[in-house]
Amino acid sequence: MPKGIEVATVKILEEVPLAEHSNYRIGGPARYFCEATNEEEIRNGVLFAREQRVPLFVLGGGTNLLIDDSGFKGLVLKVNVMQLAVDGQTMTVGAGMMVSDMLKFTMEHALSGLEWAGGLPGTVGGAVRGNAGAFKGEIKDRIVSVESFDVETLAAVTRGNAACKFGYRSSIFKEKNGREIILRATLNMDKGDAKMIAAGIQEKIDYRLERHPMEYPNIGSTFKNVDLELVPKIWRNAFAKVIKVDPFPVVPTAYLISEAGLRGMQHGNAMVSPKHPNFIVNLGGATAVDVKFLIAAVKEKVFEKYGIRLEEEIQLV
Numbered sequence: 156m157p158k159g160i161e162v163a164t165v166k167i168l169e170e171v172p173l174a175e176h177s178n179y180r181i182g183g184p185a186r187y188f189c190e191a192t193n194e195e196e197i198r199n200g201v202l203f204a205r206e207q208r209v210p211l212f213v214l215g216g217g218t219n220l221l222i223d224d225s226g227f228k229g230l231v232l233k234v235n236v237m238q239l240a241v242d243g244q245t246m247t248v249g250a251g252m253m254v255s256d257m258l259k260f261t262m263e264h265a266l267s268g269l270e271w272a273g274g275l276p277g278t279v280g281g282a283v284r285g286n287a288g289a290f291k292g293e294i295k296d297r298i299v300s301v302e303s304f305d306v307e308t309l310a311a312v313t314r315g316n317a318a319c320k321f322g323y324r325s326s327i328f329k330e331k332n333g334r335e336i337i338l339r340a341t342l343n344m345d346k347g348d349a350k351m352i353a354a355g356i357q358e359k360i361d362y363r364l365e366r367h368p369m370e371y372p373n374i375g376s377t378f379k380n381v382d383l384e385l386v387p388k389i390w391r392n393a394f395a396k397v398i399k400v401d402p403f404p405v406v407p408t409a410y411l412i413s414e415a416g417l418r419g420m421q422h423g424n425a426m427v428s429p430k431h432p433n434f435i436v437n438l439g440g441a442t443a444v445d446v447k448f449l450i451a452a453v454k455e456k457v458f459e460k461y462g463i464r465l466e467e468e469i470q471l472v
């Protein structure tokens with residue numbers, strides 16, 4: 156059992172296995188670990204890391220993280236800020252809420268606009284930080300403002316949508332690389348029909364269940380889809396039939412990996428999913444080294460064949 160250290164209002168645990176906090180079930184221990192449910196606990200966690208002179212890592216749902224086998228030699232702070240409030244069509248959601256719980260709330264209150272997120276795993280904080288998106292939707296499209304906690308000044312900051320600098324799977328919070336912890340987001344929704352909203356969400360859940368290799372631990376798409384602008388001209392015609400708009404014209408990376416003949420490629424206990432080749436799955440007992448080997452192999456083969464440099468969507472810790 157991990158030992159606990161009481162620091163003001165927050166309990167700091169030691170040597171906590173991070174594999175248990177990652178959807179991948181991969182990763183060594185965190186030197187220190189705490190869960191923070193409000194701003195005060197977040198502040199105390201941050202101060203603890205400062206006093207110990209160790210780095211800080213902010214954890215959401217762990218659905219996008221490849222954690223090193225050696226773990227993290229600092230404080231992992233899990234954001235558990237839970238809040239769901241509605242005022243007319245304006246919804247305020249704590250960063251620790253699972254996206255699925257937020258969607259349930261939209262069904263209950265007949266609020267439309269996030270149906271595309273059906274089946275999107277992880278927390279609202281993680282989704283805002285990476286501007287999560289699917290099926291032509293992105294979380295940024297509904298964000299009015301985001302409140303975050305500045306790790307350096309120890310003060311809360313509120314930004315409007317434009318100041319969050321959202322882009323494809325990016326935001327100012329991603330640029331700040333852990334220096335700001337998202338506390339909550341306010342979203343503007345449309346009034347809708349509860350049944351239609353529930354059906355829209357379920358449709359996306361079903362689509363994902365059918366196409367994603369959910370039978371194995373995974374962290375979603377390993378690489379970003381490729382912006383058509385970055386595809387060498389000689390290939391553009393050949394790709395015409397697979398180009399999709401999400402949210403701008405892209406070539407699906409799954410297609411490139413498949414055409415490079417890498418479906419089912421295995422190293423150790425990790426495998427390029429034959430079902431969806433942009434997923435690298437954990438067959439059971441995979442290590443971060445196994446996954447990193449496959450990431451490097453896929454990048455090399457796709458570059459050799461197409462002259463395209465793939466960029467990771469997942470976060471390495």
Ligand SMILES: Cc1cc2nc3c(=O)[nH]c(=O)nc-3n(C[C@H](O)[C@H](O)[C@H](O)COP(=O)(O)OP(=O)(O)OC[C@H]3O[C@@H](n4cnc5c(N)ncnc54)[C@H](O)[C@@H]3O)c2cc1C
Pocket residue numbers: 178212213214215216217218219220234250251275276277278279280281282283284285286287288289328333335336337338367373374375376470
């Ligand atoms: C099966 C599957 C399907 C997926 N499909 C999609 C998809 O369609 N579209 C998509 O965009 N993503 C997808 N993902 C990836 C992932 O679900 C999203 O990126 C998700 O938004 C990550 O949220 P999280 O809470 O799990 O973040 P984590 O994995 O815990 O963290 C991701 C990053 O966000 C940071 N972070 C987390 N919380 C906070 C916070 N409160 N403040 C500041 N930084 C924070 C972390 O430090 C880390 O850098 C998928 C993943 C899986 C497993």
